[in-house]
Amino acid sequence: MCLAIPGKIKSIESQYDGLVRMAKVSFGGIIKEASLEMVPTAKVGDYVLVHVGVAISIVKEEEAKKTFTYLEQIGELEELGMIKQQLPDPSQYKDAT
């Protein structure tokens, strides 16, 4: 029911006597129409998430990449945590001057 699929906007036009801004969206080569009412800033070339004929979000490319780097990040964080544990407590050092 909440199925929504990302597709690429190929073209934009007004329909319903100019009341609804519609786009032709390509889903892996299959072209379907979607309303852009909910994403007014969407432009040709953007990827939008479409649900029951209405685009509900523009896919954010930068955020999309984070799933591929998340494991590295948490690995680095854990390493950092382990290094911190192995270092002496900085509060032990008195100012030598």
Added chain:
Amino acid sequence: MKYLSEYRDPELARQYLEEIKKTVTRPWTIMEVCGGQTHSLVKHGILDVLPPEVQMVHGPGCPVCVTPVSLIDKAIFLAEEKNVILCSFGDMIRVPGSKKSLLESKAEGADIRILYSPLEAVKIAENNPDREVVFFAVGFETTAPANALSVLTAERKGITNYSILASHVLVPPAIEAVMEDEESSIQAFLAAGHVCTIMGTLEYYPLVERFNIPMVISGFEPVDLLQGILMTIRQLEKGEAKVENQYARIVEEKGNLIAQDTIYKVFEVSDRLWRGMEVIPMSGYEVKDAYAAYDAKRKFNVNIEEAPEHEACIAGEIMKGIKKPHDCPEFGKGCTPQMPLGAPMVSSEGSCAAYYNFSNLVNELEREKI
């Protein structure tokens, strides 16, 4: 397909799975709210490869499954008795009412049409000015903007022979109902990514605070789900309870404000009966007075009593995560997608249908017979 295939990469999924296995030290019970997530977990075999300590429980997130029997009966009555063109999403078409489904009614001659979008129903109304057109507006918050937009489009165009039979349910009250159930053993939630696309993440903070549970907004692809499960387990293992957003490529904290505005123009929040469960306060949308002319419930003023669920069906316990489909004695025997006793075996997002179609359970049942 961009933004889909990358999230189905088996190697990346394996890495996430390894990290889950490394992270988990004790048993945890996590509920995925959305039926789409349930299907993805079963269909891609994720449930089979998760470590035994991670118990996934399937939530009530299937609006088709929780649509009351009386509303299906009402839709059938409108199509059969009122000469209405009844339009519906495909998911609803085979769900049993008290006597029959929309599909059976269609087979008997009623004008029932399966559509991809409610905007198509507005066009049908425009092309058939001498007929009333009713769209069966089922859905969670994800679908509400599209259904509301259809009403606004009809209004702007001066189309008066269009109305919606609203059957909208909301996710946060359902999570509350699950957590308030004494039998519930849920320790964390994967929240539904597409509902949050519309509503944002802010309404989950009070739930996290009240129940002290991690809440991770997740996508639907295998890698999304595995990352969501990992984020959840990391929180559980550290004793944290936070709202986290795994699906940030789609979901913003405030959600889609235009979509929310569209919803609240047409709908208002109301109490709502969930099929197989109970009336949950402030858990649904009904059409506002200002749009009464587009509300099929008022326009046709049909009073149909709620009918009881088939006595053998344990849909309510399944949707609250208290039982799993294979706990039902009728699963795969007296209840199959071809001959369903209850909605979860019919809907494309029902837990029972997911287990029937994509798990090994049916094969095991067949072997038992031999």
